[in-house]
Amino acid sequence: MPKLKLPAPPSNPLTSPKRPGKEYGPSGPLGHAEEAGVTAVDWIDERTSLSGGLRWGMFRKVPKGTNWFYTLGSSTMFAFLSQAVTGVFLAMYYDPSATRAYASIQYINNEVFLGEFVHGMHRWGSSVMVILIFLHMGRTFFFGAYKYPRELNWVIGVALLVMTMTMSFSGYLLPFDQRSYWATIVGVNINGTGPLVGPYLSEFLRAGPYFGATTLSRFYAIHMLMVPGAIAALMGFHLYLVAKLGTTAPPWVKAEAPEKLREDKVTVDQ
Amino acid sequence: MNKQEKEQYLRDYGTLKSQGKPFFPYAVAKDGAMAIVVMAVIIAMAIVLGAELGPKADPTSTTYTPRPEWYFFFLFELLKVIKPPALVPLATIGVPTICLILLFLLPFYDRGPERRPERRPIATTAGIFVVCAIGYLTYLGAAAGPPTEIDIPIPANISSQGPEAVTNFKAGSAVVAQSGCAACHQFGENGNSGPGPALTNIGARLPAQAIQRTLINPSAPMPSFSALSEESPEQFAQMVGFLAALK
Numbered sequence: 001m002p003k004l005k006l007p008a009p010p011s012n013p014l015t016s017p018k019r020p021g022k023e024y025g026p027s028g029p030l031g032h033a034e035e036a037g038v039t040a041v042d043w044i045d046e047r048t049s050l051s052g053g054l055r056w057g058m059f060r061k062v063p064k065g066t067n068w069f070y071t072l073g074s075s076t077m078f079a080f081l082s083q084a085v086t087g088v089f090l091a092m093y094y095d096p097s098a099t100r101a102y103a104s105i106q107y108i109n110n111e112v113f114l115g116e117f118v119h120g121m122h123r124w125g126s127s128v129m130v131i132l133i134f135l136h137m138g139r140t141f142f143f144g145a146y147k148y149p150r151e152l153n154w155v156i157g158v159a160l161l162v163m164t165m166t167m168s169f170s171g172y173l174l175p176f177d178q179r180s181y182w183a184t185i186v187g188v189n190i191n192g193t194g195p196l197v198g199p200y201l202s203e204f205l206r207a208g209p210y211f212g213a214t215t216l217s218r219f220y221a222i223h224m225l226m227v228p229g230a231i232a233a234l235m236g237f238h239l240y241l242v243a244k245l246g247t248t249a250p251p252w253v254k255a256e257a258p259e260k261l262r263e264d265k266v267t268v269d270q
Numbered sequence: 271m272n273k274q275e276k277e278q279y280l281r282d283y284g285t286l287k288s289q290g291k292p293f294f295p296y297a298v299a300k301d302g303a304m305a306i307v308v309m310a311v312i313i314a315m316a317i318v319l320g321a322e323l324g325p326k327a328d329p330t331s332t333t334y335t336p337r338p339e340w341y342f343f344f345l346f347e348l349l350k351v352i353k354p355p356a357l358v359p360l361a362t363i364g365v366p367t368i369c370l371i372l373l374f375l376l377p378f379y380d381r382g383p384e385r386r387p388e389r390r391p392i393a394t395t396a397g398i399f400v401v402c403a404i405g406y407l408t409y410l411g412a413a414a415g416p417p418t419e420i421d422i423p424i425p426a427n428i429s430s431q432g433p434e435a436v437t438n439f440k441a442g443s444a445v446v447a448q449s450g451c452a453a454c455h456q457f458g459e460n461g462n463s464g465p466g467p468a469l470t471n472i473g474a475r476l477p478a479q480a481i482q483r484t485l486i487n488p489s490a491p492m493p494s495f496s497a498l499s500e501e502s503p504e505q506f507a508q509m510v511g512f513l514a515a516l517k
Contacts, residue, residue: 057293058292058293058294058298059292059293059294060292060293061287061288061290061291061292061293062287062290062291062292062293062296062297063283063286063287063289063290064286064287064289064290065286066290066291066297068300068304070297070300071300071301071303071304072304074301074304074305075301075304075305075307075308078301078304078305078308078309079308079312082308082309082312102323102326102327105323106323109321109323116320116321117316117317118316119316119321120315120316120317120319120320120321121312121313121315121316122321123316123321124312124315124316124319125312125316126339127315127339127340127341128308128311128312128315130341131341132308138397138401141376141393141397142387142394142397143385143387144384144385144386144387144390144393145385146376146377146380147271147377147380147381147382147383147385148271148276148279148377148381148383149276149280150377151377151378154376154377155374155377158370158373158374159374162370165341165342168339168341168342169342172338172339175323175324176326176327177323177324177325177326177327178324178325178326178327178328179324179337180324180327181327181328181329182327182450182493183337183338183339185493186338186491186493187338187342189491189492189493190349190363190491191363192491193363193491195363195364195367198363211329246283246287248283248385249283249286249287249290251385251386251387252386253286255281255282255283255285255286256285257285
């Protein structure tokens with residue numbers, strides 16, 4: 001009696017099915033590394049669902065005609081990040097007290113490894129950031145990019161401009177040399193001439209009716225805690241709106257429907 | 271923009287967007303290249319220009335020039351354009367506040383659908399005017415030399431009082447010059463014409479005592495010289511004497 005072939009035994013149900021496109025599973029150390037990376041990313045994504053947002057932000061389309069003018073915003077943000085990083089390193093050595101501030105900056109400049117370099121990057125980075133934020137605003141203005149539906153993003157941008165100027169003003173005092181001291185006194189006095197809130201504002205800045213020992217630490221707190229936090233938060237909202245609404249196309253780029261969707265033009269002879 | 275124009279804009283924008291390229295990697299590559307340029311510029315400036323530190327802050331000092339960072343020059347120079355003392359608060363806070371409010375509310379009063387700069391003559395002209403004004407004021411601020419020298423001929427009534435009065439007058443002139451008064455005040459042909467009033471004839475308008483009171487308890491934005499009067503009464507007296515002699 002001829003024997004019937006036995007059916008193949010079912011595959012082990014405990015092994016997971018292969019990833020599509022990979023016939024033989026991970027092979028070699030490179031394959032294992034890839035597998036480990038995919039697993040880790042999957043683990044995070046399963047718990048956060050971040051990949052959707054990332055895909056939404058990164059793979060959205062930017063309109064036709066986008067040119068180099070559209071990099072001014074991101075480079076302003078980059079200058080801010082540079083300020084944040086160099087600022088953290090300066091804060092490691094800086095001492096915000098009226099008696100020791102100047103000596104601590106001298107120490108940074110003369111003793112710390114690359115100290116003057118990082119100090120210089122922070123100092124000139126502020127000029128670069130101010131220039132970039134003005135150029136970015138000019139681009140937005142002349143391209144009419146503040147119009148519907150991006151009005152709110154313009155308002156946030158102006159707030160960011162004011163905060164950037166506040167950063168420059170509050171940072172100017174910190175080296176505590178003659179120039180910064182006297183320029184800040186005049187600046188605070190100018191604030192004091194403002195209507196209604198002026199006198200209160202300059203008293204808040206000075207931490208009292210006169211320029212005193214606590215003034216410097218107050219400027220330091222404004223410069224490195226209050227304003228940068230607000231800038232980072234507003235910048236996040238600014239970026240969210242950019243991704244949500246899309247960047248504008250240059251105003252001279254005409255929208256033309258693709259060829260196949262265009263209706264034939266009908267000319268009527270009389 | 272009315273409803274129809276808004277819908278038209280969104281439709282056109284949708285078309286342009288669908289014909290565009292994905293943000294990653296095309297826009298990211300441009301942004302990255304620009305970020306490298308920015309980084310290179312900052313590093314180059316840090317290496318070439320450094321971060322030199324001036325002399326230590328000294329509240330009693332008489333040798334300072336209150337100059338802001340260059341990007342505040344246009345605000346600083348704005349103070350000098352408006353001269354009458356009664357209008358100084360208008361220049362210091364009024365004009366910047368109004369400009370800032372106008373800037374904040376721009377999208378709410380400029381609501382036309384047109385976006386091409388050449389078809390928005392008012393907005394484009396205003397924008398170019400503001401850019402030129404800021405550029406010009408910044409240039410003025412940068413070109414103004416350090417106001418630490420005052421060269422005034424010795425008045426006849428001083429030289430007639432003998433050599434001691436002349437010496438005092440010269441010493442007072444030096445104190446005033448080093449205190450940077452000329453940054454905001456005019457002395458004859460020296461100094462800036464604002465924001466402070468001209469002091470060329472201050473001695474004729476105010477007695478010495480009133481000058482002394484003003485120096486110790488000035489109206490903003492002028493800094494107080496009470497520290498100088500306590501630390502170095504002799505220099506302070508020379509300063510008051512010099513100002514009172516300006517007739």
